[in-house]
Amino acid sequence: MAQFLSRKIENIRGVPTPACYSPQIEGPGPSETVVPRPSPCTGGLAFGSSRTVTRAAGTPGVRINVVTALHSDGIFNPKLLFTAPLGGYMDDNLLTGYDGLANGFVLTFTNGLTVYLTGDIGPTSDMETIVRRFYHPNLAVANMDGVSNMGPEEAAFAMIKLVKPAAVIPSHAEEAVTTNGQVSPDSRTAKFIGLLEDMPAYVPLSGKTMEFDGDANCVGVPGCPQAAVGRRWRRGR
Numbered sequence: 001m002a003q004f005l006s007r008k009i010e011n012i013r014g015v016p017t018p019a020c021y022s023p024q025i026e027g028p029g030p031s032e033t034v035v036p037r038p039s040p041c042t043g044g045l046a047f048g049s050s051r052t053v054t055r056a057a058g059t060p061g062v063r064i065n066v067v068t069a070l071h072s073d074g075i076f077n078p079k080l081l082f083t084a085p086l087g088g089y090m091d092d093n094l095l096t097g098y099d100g101l102a103n104g105f106v107l108t109f110t111n112g113l114t115v116y117l118t119g120d121i122g123p124t125s126d127m128e129t130i131v132r133r134f135y136h137p138n139l140a141v142a143n144m145d146g147v148s149n150m151g152p153e154e155a156a157f158a159m160i161k162l163v164k165p166a167a168v169i170p171s172h173a174e175e176a177v178t179t180n181g182q183v184s185p186d187s188r189t190a191k192f193i194g195l196l197e198d199m200p201a202y203v204p205l206s207g208k209t210m211e212f213d214g215d216a217n218c219v220g221v222p223g224c225p226q227a228a229v230g231r232r233w234r235r236g237r
Contacts, residue, residue: 001044001045001099001100002042002043003042003044003118003214004075004099005042006018007193008044008081009040009042011083012135012173013040014040015042017041017042018039018041019043020037020041020043020051021035021043021051029186031049031050031051031052031083032051032052032054032058032061032091033051033053033054034054034056034057035053035054035055036053042166045064046066047066047067047068047220048066049066050063050064051063051064052064052066056182060110062107062109062110063106063107063108063111064105064106065105065106065108066103066104066105066218067103067104067105067106067116067126067130067131067135068101068102068103068104068121068126068130069102069103069104069118069119069121070084070121070122070124071098071100071102071119071120071121071148071149072102073098073099073101073102074096074097074098075097075098075099076098077091077092078091078095078096079095080089081097083099087231102119102120102121103119104116104117104118104119104121104131105117106131106137108135108162109157109214111213111214112213112214112215113138113139113212113214113216114135114136114137114138114139114216115137115139115140115141116131116135116137116139116140116141116163117140117141118140118141118142118143118149118150118158118171119149119156120143120149120172121143121149121150122149122150122154122170123150123154123162125157125162125201126159127162127163128161128162129161130223131162132162132164132165133164135205137163137165137215138165138166138167138214138216139165139166139167139168139169140159140160140165140167140168140169141168141169141171142155142161142169142170142187142192143155143161143169143171143172144170144171144172144173144189144192145172145173145174145175145188146188147179148172149173150171151188152189152191152192152195153191153195154187155170155192156192156195156196159196159199160195160196160197160199165199165216166199166200166215166216166217167199167200167201167205167212167216167217167218168196168199168200168201168208169201169202169204170189170193170201170203170204170206171194173187173188173189174188174224175188175189177189177203178203178205178210181205182184183203189203193228200218202218202224206234210224211224
């Protein structure tokens with residue numbers, strides 16, 4: 001994907017697209033990217049490696065790690081994104097382009113907050129063995145629509161039994177979640193929240209910014225609409 005985007009950016013700007021980090025080990029090393037940048041850049045991120053985005057070389061920044069996610073992953077609209085005649089051939093056969101493995105992400109901020117972005121996935125053993133035991137996230141953003149990723153029950157199980165964050169943000173519900181700022185009672189999101197036991201859930205609202213401290217406490221009031229916690233998780237409910 002990094003190479004693919006690099007060429008697309010080059011075609012727009014008319015100049016080669018540089019890498020976002022140095023391939024050399026000397027100096028700050030290949031894991032650091034200083035922002036803001038004067039021009040676009042691209043850079044792949046492999047499993048088990050990390051990148052730190054910082055305001056100044058050698059200073060603390062946001063660390064980015066890649067973890068597994070399990071779902072089909074492709075480049076859609078091949079006729080628009082691929083050059084002719086390949087794009088036309090793929091479009092005629094309803095094919096998408098391979099763009100690498102699906103990913104989740106772990107972001108570690110300078111205040112100690114560690115956020116797990118599940119991506120589209122179902123419950124996996126990696127959530128416990130890698131995400132929880134190694135990265136120790138205290139906030140999770142859980143995709144849970146029950147169509148292209150785990151449903152409310154599976155997502156609640158993953159959060160309570162596997163990842164065990166201090167708080168969770170439900171995401172990717174593929175439906176209208178709220179009415180007048182309140183969670184709709186018949187929504188997938190409401191079902192998910194109702195299965196979280198005593199784990200706080202914060203619902204995203206358009207135009208509202210949520211801020212979290214290093215312990216995953218939402219501090220950006222009134223942008224922190226914590227939903228009511230619900231019953232204990234039970235399989236099949």
